[in-house]
Amino acid sequence: MTMISNDNILEVHDLKTYFYTSRGVVKAVDGVSFALKKGETLGLVGESGCGKSITCFSVIRLVPRPAGRIVAGRVLLEGEDLMTKSDKEMNRIRGRRITMILQDPMMSLNPLFTIGEQIAEPIRIHQKLGKLEVWEKVKEMLRLVHIPSPEVRMREYPHQMSGGMRQRISGAMTLSCQPAILIADEPTTALDVTIQAQFLSLLKEIQQQANLSMIVVTHDFGIVARICDRVAVMYAGKIVESAATRELFNNPVHPYTIALLNSLPRMEVKVDRLYSIEGQPPELHALPPGCSFSARCPQVKEGCLKDYPPQKEITQGHFANCWLQS
Amino acid sequence: MLNFQPVSEAGETDQVLKRFRWIKMRRVIRGTSWTPVAILVLFLICGVFGNYIEPHDPMKTNLSAAKSPPFWQKGGSTKYFLGTDGFGRDILSRIIRGAGISLQVGFAVVVFAGALGGMIALLSGYLGGWVDAVLMRITDMFLSMPYLMIAIALTAVLGPSKHNIIIIMAILGWAGYARVLRGEVLRIKGSDFIKLAIVARAGKVRIMLRHIFPNIVNTLVVLATLQLGIVIIMESSLSFLGLGVPPPEPAWGSMVADGRVMMFSAWWVSTWPGIGILLVVLSCNLLGDWLRLRLDPKFRQL
Amino acid sequence: MLNYILRRIFQAIICIVGISVIVFLLAHLSGDPALLMASPDAKPEDIEALRVLLGLKKPLHVQFWLFISKAAQGDFGTSIRWGKPCLEVWLMRFPNTLLLGGAAMAFTLIIGIPTGIFSAVKAGGWFDNFGKAFALAGQSMPVFWVGLMLMLLFSVILRWLPTSGMGSWQHLLMPAFTLGWYFTAAITRLSRSAMLDILDSEYIKMARIKGVPEILVILKHGFRNAMIPVVTMAALNIVTLLNGTVITETVFNWPGIGRLIVDSIFARDYPMVQTCVLVSSALFIFTNLFVDILYVYIDPRIKYQ
Numbered sequence: 001m002t003m004i005s006n007d008n009i010l011e012v013h014d015l016k017t018y019f020y021t022s023r024g025v026v027k028a029v030d031g032v033s034f035a036l037k038k039g040e041t042l043g044l045v046g047e048s049g050c051g052k053s054i055t056c057f058s059v060i061r062l063v064p065r066p067a068g069r070i071v072a073g074r075v076l077l078e079g080e081d082l083m084t085k086s087d088k089e090m091n092r093i094r095g096r097r098i099t100m101i102l103q104d105p106m107m108s109l110n111p112l113f114t115i116g117e118q119i120a121e122p123i124r125i126h127q128k129l130g131k132l133e134v135w136e137k138v139k140e141m142l143r144l145v146h147i148p149s150p151e152v153r154m155r156e157y158p159h160q161m162s163g164g165m166r167q168r169i170s171g172a173m174t175l176s177c178q179p180a181i182l183i184a185d186e187p188t189t190a191l192d193v194t195i196q197a198q199f200l201s202l203l204k205e206i207q208q209q210a211n212l213s214m215i216v217v218t219h220d221f222g223i224v225a226r227i228c229d230r231v232a233v234m235y236a237g238k239i240v241e242s243a244a245t246r247e248l249f250n251n252p253v254h255p256y257t258i259a260l261l262n263s264l265p266r267m268e269v270k271v272d273r274l275y276s277i278e279g280q281p282p283e284l285h286a287l288p289p290g291c292s293f294s295a296r297c298p299q300v301k302e303g304c305l306k307d308y309p310p311q312k313e314i315t316q317g318h319f320a321n322c323w324l325q326s
Numbered sequence: 327m328l329n330f331q332p333v334s335e336a337g338e339t340d341q342v343l344k345r346f347r348w349i350k351m352r353r354v355i356r357g358t359s360w361t362p363v364a365i366l367v368l369f370l371i372c373g374v375f376g377n378y379i380e381p382h383d384p385m386k387t388n389l390s391a392a393k394s395p396p397f398w399q400k401g402g403s404t405k406y407f408l409g410t411d412g413f414g415r416d417i418l419s420r421i422i423r424g425a426g427i428s429l430q431v432g433f434a435v436v437v438f439a440g441a442l443g444g445m446i447a448l449l450s451g452y453l454g455g456w457v458d459a460v461l462m463r464i465t466d467m468f469l470s471m472p473y474l475m476i477a478i479a480l481t482a483v484l485g486p487s488k489h490n491i492i493i494i495m496a497i498l499g500w501a502g503y504a505r506v507l508r509g510e511v512l513r514i515k516g517s518d519f520i521k522l523a524i525v526a527r528a529g530k531v532r533i534m535l536r537h538i539f540p541n542i543v544n545t546l547v548v549l550a551t552l553q554l555g556i557v558i559i560m561e562s563s564l565s566f567l568g569l570g571v572p573p574p575e576p577a578w579g580s581m582v583a584d585g586r587v588m589m590f591s592a593w594w595v596s597t598w599p600g601i602g603i604l605l606v607v608l609s610c611n612l613l614g615d616w617l618r619l620r621l622d623p624k625f626r627q628l
Numbered sequence: 629m630l631n632y633i634l635r636r637i638f639q640a641i642i643c644i645v646g647i648s649v650i651v652f653l654l655a656h657l658s659g660d661p662a663l664l665m666a667s668p669d670a671k672p673e674d675i676e677a678l679r680v681l682l683g684l685k686k687p688l689h690v691q692f693w694l695f696i697s698k699a700a701q702g703d704f705g706t707s708i709r710w711g712k713p714c715l716e717v718w719l720m721r722f723p724n725t726l727l728l729g730g731a732a733m734a735f736t737l738i739i740g741i742p743t744g745i746f747s748a749v750k751a752g753g754w755f756d757n758f759g760k761a762f763a764l765a766g767q768s769m770p771v772f773w774v775g776l777m778l779m780l781l782f783s784v785i786l787r788w789l790p791t792s793g794m795g796s797w798q799h800l801l802m803p804a805f806t807l808g809w810y811f812t813a814a815i816t817r818l819s820r821s822a823m824l825d826i827l828d829s830e831y832i833k834m835a836r837i838k839g840v841p842e843i844l845v846i847l848k849h850g851f852r853n854a855m856i857p858v859v860t861m862a863a864l865n866i867v868t869l870l871n872g873t874v875i876t877e878t879v880f881n882w883p884g885i886g887r888l889i890v891d892s893i894f895a896r897d898y899p900m901v902q903t904c905v906l907v908s909s910a911l912f913i914f915t916n917l918f919v920d921i922l923y924v925y926i927d928p929r930i931k932y933q
Binding site: 099108109110173174 | 752829830831833834835836837838839840841842849852853
């Protein structure tokens with residue numbers, strides 16, 4: 001998906017992040033490319049272990065060292081390649097221009113510091129504001145994420161908050177410097193179902209207000225349907241299909257995408273057995289040659305085992321890597 | 327004695343596990359990390375066959391050669407390889423003989439303390455009830471005593487001798503084994519195969535000996551190996567103070583003490599025995615750690 | 629909670645009683661206490677008189693009771709060697725041991741904590757591996773040898789520090805370091821594992837995501853959290869330092885209660901030996917008790933063990 005155009009706020013070209021372990025080289029991210037337009041929400045979908053989270057961490061260059069290393073690729077943030085930046089420059093970019101919220105709200109906040117202190121921290125680092133202005137900003141952020149009585153909450157500690165509130169506070173913490181891009185790594189997985197919807201609405205609301213571009217990592221197609229404009233499906237470290245959301249739901253092309261969508265239980269259709277994809281995801285340190293999905297693909301051909309399929313544009317903006325499309 | 331932590335969570339043990347353990351043992355031996363074992367074997371040989379390999383009689387004094395340095399220093403010779411002490415006794419021979427002493431005492435203490443501790447753990451853990459309560463109180467009492475102080479006091483009164491310190495250290499040391507092994511016994515007690523044995527009307531003693539004991543042997547062996555090092559350090563500390571194995575026997579601790587007054591003139595007298603202790607104890611620790619990993623990966627940090 | 633506290637207090641008392649019995653029997657164990665305490669050239673009548681004086685004619689349990697009741701009032705008898713009440717002698721030397729212990733603790737924390745943290749931050753690096761090897765070797769060395777080797781290096785070869793005795797801060801350095809030897813290894817290991825655990829957590833990732841400079845991430849976010857278990861453990865184990873004083877004080881001729889017991893043993897000053905063992909043990913046990921009870925407040929899960 002190499003559309004080099006001017007309204008792309010983020011472009012990732014052939015990103016590769018490998019982990020060097022005693023069992024071999026784990027190719028967690030193996031040639032991932034995508035683009036994010038300004039104000040757009042991109043969903044990154046796939047099973048656990050397919051590399052979606054590592055992709056996001058690689059974009060902001062927070063790969064766990066020494067085992068992990070970004071071995072190749074370019075990440076263009078508004079035209080600048082983040083791979084060429086120094087650590088100091090990256091520290092200035094993180095939190096201010098591109099930011100992230102994590103899956104587990106319980107552990108995302110430091111138990112020893114107050115909420116206010118933790119929200120104020122990035123403000124103090126990235127912006128030159130006076131003391132009072134900082135606290136005003138903190139209160140403003142708390143109001144933005146619909147936390148009532150911000151002056152009181154500011155002085156409280158994380159363990160005094162509920163899960164939903166903590167996730168919103170994570171949002172407040174990361175959005176305080178008006179970043180251009182927010183990456184949300186499974187933001188609602190650890191929340192109660194009733195809170196999930198609330199949180200997603202909040203994200204959408206903030207996005208509209210601030211013209212925020214978002215990447216949402218999830219394994220839940222429901223979330224994709226709700227808030228994503230485009231979707232990219234990942235498998236074994238690579239993107240196998242990407243399209244606008246509606247297009248993907250209506251016209252999936254890659255057997256893996258089809259299988260994923262089939263395994264979603266539907267209200268109108270009664271089935272005896274839920275559909276599940278046979279087999280297991282491959283070991284990332286011992287990938288077979290050819291298409292990584294070939295072992296489990298119901299439509300596998302002989303050619304699939306030899307080389308990895310190149311990217312094909314199915315319709316406008318809809319791409320897939322599959323030999324069936326050649 | 328160091329405070330042991332109880333062994334961790336319950337796993338499922340089975341009658342088959344008894345046999346399985348011997349299979350694991352064979353695998354263990356094939357994949358052994360050899361350095362600590364080699365060092366220990368070396369010292370064991372010194373200990374057992376010391377009389378035959380020592381270059382000189384460790385007790386024989388030779389005042390004309392007193393305080394000669396190791397062979398690479400001026401005034402030294404290869405005759406007295408590591409030098410001599412204040413009485414002209416060959417250090418190397420004394421170290422070889424001393425290995426025997428340390429290992430003798432070490433093994434004896436570990437065997438006695440381990441046996442006593444294991445027995446108490448079996449009784450306490452399996453019989454439960456008031457037996458358990460009483461035995462555990464006693465164990466706790468022994469565990470919370472300041473080990474070294476009591477050992478010193480007892481040795482002082484009873485007189486320093488090899489036998490005495492073995493008995494004293496064993497008496498002060500069994501509690502650590504008892505606490506840990508009791509935890510193991512409790513864990514195994516709840517297994518199905520024990521219940522089966524009870525249903526089959528096996529007697530208590532039989533159950534304890536034939537069913538429970540073989541399953542705690544692993545832990546016992548690991549503990550014993552780690553404890554061996556600790557006991558050797560204890561014994562050398564007591565000997566250093568003059569309350570351990572008495573002269574003229576060349577206990578390593580006493581050798582270090584001997585050399586203390588001549589640090590400025592004859593540094594080697596204190597140095598070599600200490601290195602001996604270091605090597606043996608280090609090997610015990612390495613071996614014990616390695617055994618722990620191989621025999622019982624769920625073993626928590628001691 | 630109260631149950632646990634009462635149980636622990638009860639345990640402590642039983643322990644003290646047990647030790648008192650041992651201490652009391654010490655003198656009797658090796659034969660006639662009067663013989664032990666009399667000077668070598670005493671005449672039989674003198675020894676007999678000594679026996680009466682010590683109340684040795686009375687039945688054993690009466691003697692024990694007298695011993696206990698006097699001890700409870702602070703009368704531990706008179707030291708043969710010093711000619712003063714035993715307790716007074718002990719109290720005179722105790723502050724020296726406290727000083728040594730405090731210095732040892734300071735050394736332990738100053739050396740152990742940064743080493744552990746640095747090992748954790750650069751986990752797997754050469755410092756870490758070196759540290760692990762060093763700790764393992766360190767644990768395998770007897771403390772008295774460590775002390776002597778230090779003396780060899782710093783007093784004999786380099787001539788920077790005095791070999792023994794108490795006096796200036798130079799006198800304090802080596803003994804304090806030696807006393808804290810084993811404990812330093814333990815603290816280092818604990819700091820390292822605590823820090824590693826913390827560095828794995830989500831809020832550390834969040835701090836980095838926010839753009840906090842790495843140094844601040846480690847010191848502000850990591851360190852504070854990691855120190856909780858470390859400081860707790862340090863406090864709990866203060867008492868283990870006491871155990872090591874016997875050896876260290878002997879090696880460096882430090883005039884504390886550790887050396888007192890050894891000196892008294894060789895001087896055959898049995899009242900002093902009894903006092904030392906009993907008082908030091910009681911101190912040890914009650915400090916442990918106090919710390920255990922305190923810990924229940926810090927971590928209520930303990931009482932369920």
